[in-house]
Amino acid sequence: MIRIGIFGYGNLGRGVEYAVKQNPDMTLTAVFTRRDPANVKIAAKGVPVYSASEVLAHKDEIDVMILCGGSMSDLPVQTPELAKYFNVVDSFDTHARIPEHFSNVDKSAKEAGKVGIISVGWDPGLFSLMRMYGNAALPVGSDYTFWGKGVSQGHSDAVRRVEGVKNAKQYTIPVESALERVRNGENPVLSTREKHTRECFVVAEEGADKAKIENDIKTMPNYFSDYDTTVHFISEEELERDHSGIPHGGFVIRSGKTGENGRNTHVMEFSLKLDSNPEFTSSILTAFARAAYRLNSEGVSGCKTIFDIPPAYLCAQSGEELRMHML
Amino acid sequence: MIRIGIFGYGNLGRGVEYAVKQNPDMTLTAVFTRRDPANVKIAAKGVPVYSASEVLAHKDEIDVMILCGGSMSDLPVQTPELAKYFNVVDSFDTHARIPEHFSNVDKSAKEAGKVGIISVGWDPGLFSLMRMYGNAALPVGSDYTFWGKGVSQGHSDAVRRVEGVKNAKQYTIPVESALERVRNGENPVLSTREKHTRECFVVAEEGADKAKIENDIKTMPNYFSDYDTTVHFISEEELERDHSGIPHGGFVIRSGKTGENGRNTHVMEFSLKLDSNPEFTSSILTAFARAAYRLNSEGVSGCKTIFDIPPAYLCAQSGEELRMHML
16 A cells, blocks of 8 residues: 655645545555644544644655645745655646756755655646657647636636725636637647637625726736636625636647648647546646655656656556556 | 668558658668568668568667558567567557567567567557546546547458458548537446447449448448448549548547545546548657667666656657756
């Protein structure tokens, strides 16, 4: 049994807790939280909740620590620090800072003889893999990534910061006609506006100027001004009833040419339709915990990404079983 | 530069020839054929064509031999034999015989200190990978594979063997309504007939009994009797004009549940739409030739499948470049 620890118990941590139960070769050993452990209720029976500050006392009880903090300020510190004592897996998703994070985790993990797998999830993660397989299979071609339909936390937060807004949810929606052009192998050049639209569901504070709120949202630089945005005003009850989920998804498409004078076109498409973005990310983190454990058992150390992991390391079955049933 | 040899020059071998040109870190060194080399015209300028019987004389000139023969009788003999002298990649696709083929290639390759990657292509191949990533990410769920729309060589051959048939092409077509049910996360149990239909374009011999031909096709066991099949009679000219391509494709869908009482559903879908089945397979073979070369350069030997290859080994870029631009 692979002994799993969860570090950070929010949406992602809860998702890992359920995911571990779906993997018969894993057991949840402990949950670590920065809150008062006495106030953290977890679903698993008999699994202890410890203070994050006591984590080192449990280093021999855990084979892989799954880090469930945020990419902004938690993971840049926690992953390199915990990689000194544990095999770790994280979902660090700030694309621009991945090289720096990789280097920090690599240093800690190599010194400690541990494995750290970073930036695991679906983007970065499975979507990155699909871009890579697409580029490998069709070196002459174009890549397209569309996100949605789904809730963007960053954009929802941005709307909530607008004056007069009490609460809000923002959906990112791929433009169907753009998707169709890509699928047809047209290789279009698409502007930001042509790829996605944005839809906001806003609860206004009483007496707020709705026209001003709508205008403030639609003209917000970086977040909305480059998109066609729709704003709907709804009640707090409607927001709670119809928009409390965290669905997401998207599409990675590689379109390329082969043969004499590139006369043949091929289109590879990968898509996700997720009821719960954090639970799906948690499930992938859990599969990669297995890979971290196996690699480390073979004497491997250092930082890895999803690009470095042989796919078979993600599955509990033996090579023979996989060749027999899945190849 | 990775020096590539092509063993067998049919549709697949020609596809590899074009694919090598799309990969700037590769060069085509030689083509080997069982025909008289004097009668084999290849597209690449200045690349020698040798008799297959002389292959061993060139063993130090080639880093990876890409085997382009058939799975029925060529590859079961050729891959284990050539793995004694070369790093090899093949597209062996008889699912039931993969364990035996793996073991034969593994023995030769290990003794010779070479790498043999077998069953590379899209099914087995990329589709197998997608089934594996799907199972890893969503351990509680169902797998679906649909093929088409595309030309099935085996079924076209079967139609050609029917009495009174001069020539024929058979298309396998996924049933759109079944695809939709799977995409909706319904997890349906689908019979053979519910998943695919079959469409035949037949050139009858002069004076042949068309009603009998149609009945013979539709009732043919294993190939057609379990499907809804449509038969169209056309002229030789129409067959040549409208059905000379070898398109194919398909869909791999994993649908699974996560979270408390499995309340959230997720759907992962991978699809291919290929103008030329052999050219796309060739392109994948070529990418895996790079992996065979790199693994062997690191001292690895033995038989591998697509499950064993870290994705990064397929791309010419360094780990740093990949993390920067593709993760």
